Amino acid sequence: MALSGNDGRRSLLPGAAAVVLVTVFLIVLLRVENQKAIIALLALGIGAVIAANRLGLLKPVARSFSEREDALGLLAIGATLAIGAVFHEDHFVLLLVCTVVLYTVATLGLSVQFGYAGVLNFAGASFFGIGAYAAAVLNQHTAIPHLLVLLIGGLMAALAGSLLLLPVLRTRGHYAAVVTIAFALLFKTFLEVNDVLGGPQGLQVRGMTILGWSFNENIEIGGIELSFYLNYFAMSMMILVLAFVVVRRLERSWIGLNLDALRLDETAAGCFGLNIVRWKVTAFLLGNFLIGVAGTLHGMVVGFVQPNNYTFADSLVLVSILLLGGIGNPWGVAVATVIVVIVPEKLQVIQEYRFLLYAALVVVVLLFRPEGLLPRPVRRYFSGWQP
């Protein structure tokens, strides 16, 4: 059923207003350097969200996202590009934004694994690292086109993940999670003792080049010098949009339903013909592929890889993003990544205590809002579809 023009505009408005407000808030937050001003801003932001919640302003926002997701998605892309434009010569901010975007892609992968299929992966950072190391080695020693390297990095992460498939399929719940923890710990040790991969010092990663266009050179348009990170920003955004569409369509299909069914009740799902192994494997490998692609590009963005960047603690950060945002809600993942990556970078006082902050945040969320900041709504196969 088509929405009438007036209805359509009305339901679009709350979501669009939210996107614009958040964008403006982020631009100001990223601009401000004064620590006290940042604390005040964050307090203002938290206060505004709580007040909006109390006044019942968040419900229409959620509704408008569920009804007009396509339009709001385009608006969100536009808003993110606007952030890129505002900070076109600021290396630091653009690097930060790239990190947010790529972490979002990685967490979308985790979301497919845990949020849909119920397989908790505590080795997210390891698979991210596999992508990054693939970028380091392939860009250095081969002439494989870099777009293809992104794909290979994702496939390598999926391949490495398939080592874990057997134990993950044979165990359930917490036991499967323990297997992934073991992998995360082994992975870092493996990198540290492996001289070919640079040992503890790690490796340099050559920047991305596509058809002779080097991503590591500043861009000059009409006498204005733009940060070279804009190249990476554009690339990261393309990957994010693709990943988002794939994950969204996955959820809004029979496959998403299969994954939910097997997560919620494996026995009942089996009694209705579901091939548990097939779908768990699909979800796990697809999730790892997304994490790997994100890691590969991230390796090229930061220009070097070392074992300390891909520790168990980093995996925990990815999981905490998932819990914070709302398990299985891709919008929640995006919002939570913004919070978890940007706040400690801007607020240097807490930089050292950031793991403490994440832990406290997760505990608070689990206590007061166990479904996360943006709980996953009931599945709508097509946004705005009415019976």
Place this chain on the structure above:
Amino acid sequence: MTQNPAPREELPLVLEARGLTRRFGGVLALDRLDLDVARGEIVGLIGPNGSGKTTFFNVITGIYWADAGHVSFDGAEITRATPQAIYHAGVARTFQRSRLSLPLSIFDNIMIGNHKRLNQGLWFNLVRRQAFRAEFEHSFAEAQALVEVFDPPLARRMLEPVAGLPMIDRRRIEICRALISRPQLLLLDEPSAGMTHEETSQLMDDILEVRKRLEGLSIVIVEHEMGVIERITNRCVVLNFGRKIAAGTFAEIAADRMVQEAYLGLK
């Protein structure tokens, strides 16, 4: 109230269990059980708690394997088949304790039961969204029509989560989930559990109504409520300690002395 028992010999058998045995440690949950179900027949399976009724369902649907004996369904051997294969062959069930996926919508829960009739290809689901949309809309109409047989108001709430619904609606949805794939054999495990007398009687009306529409559907029902058994079954089988102790129409088994002792508590 009892419907006339169908003349069984003339109808082809849908389910044939021979010498079915299942042990749990030292306990014989099923003890050389023979049980046949003919096409279109409603068989009541009764017996005290722990007499093996649910185990029988679990063995038929492949959740447990039989230690000995054979099961064939529609002429094909299914003794060692997986739950998936048995569902695909045309057996669907409900569970004693409702096993719906509570956070999912009514429609989603019913579609879980429709697995074999939906296109499960990755390409179809992710890329061919127009084709997917057609299948989705068709399935939605079908599921809604099925729910409408049970309860028209419920059919208007297809996209609401199951979590907030009362027990009778959950039972209805469970039965719709089992029926949507048009099985040949439906196994109902205590559909009246957790419901009042009126609700139970309403649900049984609905089941009989649905069966009229699905030609040739056979049903095996486990039930403690004797009114239900008397009303809807053609034939009953009584279990005790995993063994069949009597079989026949409800009137026949109700008159059986062994059954009265074992189950109805009469001395």
